[in-house]
Amino acid sequence: METTLYLARRLLQALAVILIVTVVVFCLLHALPGGPARGILGPQATAQQIAAFNHEQGLDRPLPVQYVYYLRTLLxxxxxxxxxxxxxxxxxxxxxxxxTLVLTVLSALAGLAPAIPLGMWQAVRRNKPADHVVTALGFVAYSTPVYFLGLLLILVFTQTLRWFPSQAPQGDTLSQVFADPVALVLPVLTGAxxxxxxxxxxxxxxxxxxLAEDYVRTxxxxxxxxxxxxxxxxxRNSLTPVIAMLGYYVPVLFGGALVVEQLFNYPxxxxxxxxAAQSSDYPVLLGCVLVISVATVIGTLLADVVQRIVDPRVKAERT
Incomplete structure (x- = not known):
């Protein structure tokens, strides 16, 4: 019963956050230079075209009415x-x-697979030379810009060694993407x-x-x-905070995907x-922002649910 109430409350909180996100995106839409009509029709639109567009889209109505209409179109x-x-x-x-989900999930799995045992290995060898070396390498990897790392991988593995292609798999369907798995290696490694x-x-x-807990000493x-x-x-107990952080890492994964996809021409x-940013295509930009924001909220919610399952000691008050 307690778990059900916890999940229900987290779901309501997630819905509230998503509603706030729609408000923010709605405000961004109306904050465009010249209004939504100018941003959508372009700088060459005449005053008559803008007025006709505003009337057709209901943009000449009061803002609360427009927001309700905007929510209805989103639904x-x-x-x-x-x-x-x-x-x-x-x-x-x-x-x-x-x-993008395929790329981010593969990058997450490729990153977590070595990170979890590596972190445990470092903890067992705390403050030993191996721990210091791995820590230093980790700081270098973390501080290296994704774009620079991707260029470095391209230079080494496509120009010097010629092991992988410099372009990610192309195609409109997932089957076309998976048809060339070798081309996925460098984008996944860059994101991971x-x-x-x-x-x-x-x-x-x-x-x-x-390791410092009483149950270990016992x-x-x-x-x-x-x-x-x-x-x-x-x-198992150490996985709990890692799972929690994974949900909050969703926007970082999507942000990294933006750079990786542009670098490797991944569609x-x-x-x-x-x-869309290059061409000031505002509807696409705001649509992507909305989808990424909702994905972040869902990722955080799923992380909380999985955390609750992995460690039942997590109380409902910890949100």
Missing amino acids: HGDLGTSYTLNDAVSRLIEQRLPK ASMVAVFSRYMRAATLEN ARAGGSRPAAILWKHVF GMGLLFWS
């Missing part, structure tokens, strides 16, 4: 129309979002590098905290082997956002 999946691509924003995002640095540090800190006094203590007890939502 119907209408994010506006791209005036440079002459297509519905929702259709463009629907085509590009799955490919910072995750290894960040989450190995989180895992190291969480492992050190759990298990040691009972004769349990260090490896059994580490993997049967400390591992995902990040490249769509970049192209």
Whole structure:
């Protein structure tokens, strides 16, 4: 019962945040230079065209009425129309979002797979030379800009060694993307590098905290082997803060995808956002912002739910 109430409250909070996001995006739409009509029709639109557009779209009505209409269009999946691509924003995002999700999920998995055992390994060897070396390398990886790292990988693995292509898989469907898995290697590695640095540090800190707990000392006094203590007890408890941080890392993943997709010409939502920014295609920009914001809220909610499942000791008050 307590878990059900916790999940219900978190769901209501997530819905409230999403509503606030729609308010922010609505305000951004009306803050465009010359208003939404000028931003959508372009600088060459005449006053008569702008007036006709405002009347057709209901932009000459009071703002509260416009916001209700805006919410209604969102609920119907209408994010506006791209005036440079002459297509519905929702259709463009629907085509590009799955490919961005594939890239971000693969990058997250490629980053977490070494980060978790690496963090535990560092905790066991705390303050030893190996720990200091890995920490220094982690700081270098974390502080290296994604764009520079991607260029470095391209230079080494496509120009010098010639192991991988410099361009990510092309195509409008996921099957076309997966048809060339070798071309996914460099984009995934570029997105995963910072995750290894960040989450190995989180895992190291969480492992050190759990190694100092009473249950570890009790298990040691009972004769349990260090490896059994580490993997049967400390591992699961140390995952809780890492899972929580993963939900908050969603916007970072999408932000990194924007750079990676532009760098490797990967046809995902990040490249769509970049192209829209180059052409001042405001409907596409705001549609992408809305989708990424909602994805962040959902990611945080899922992280809280998984955290609750992994560690039932997490109380409902911790949100």
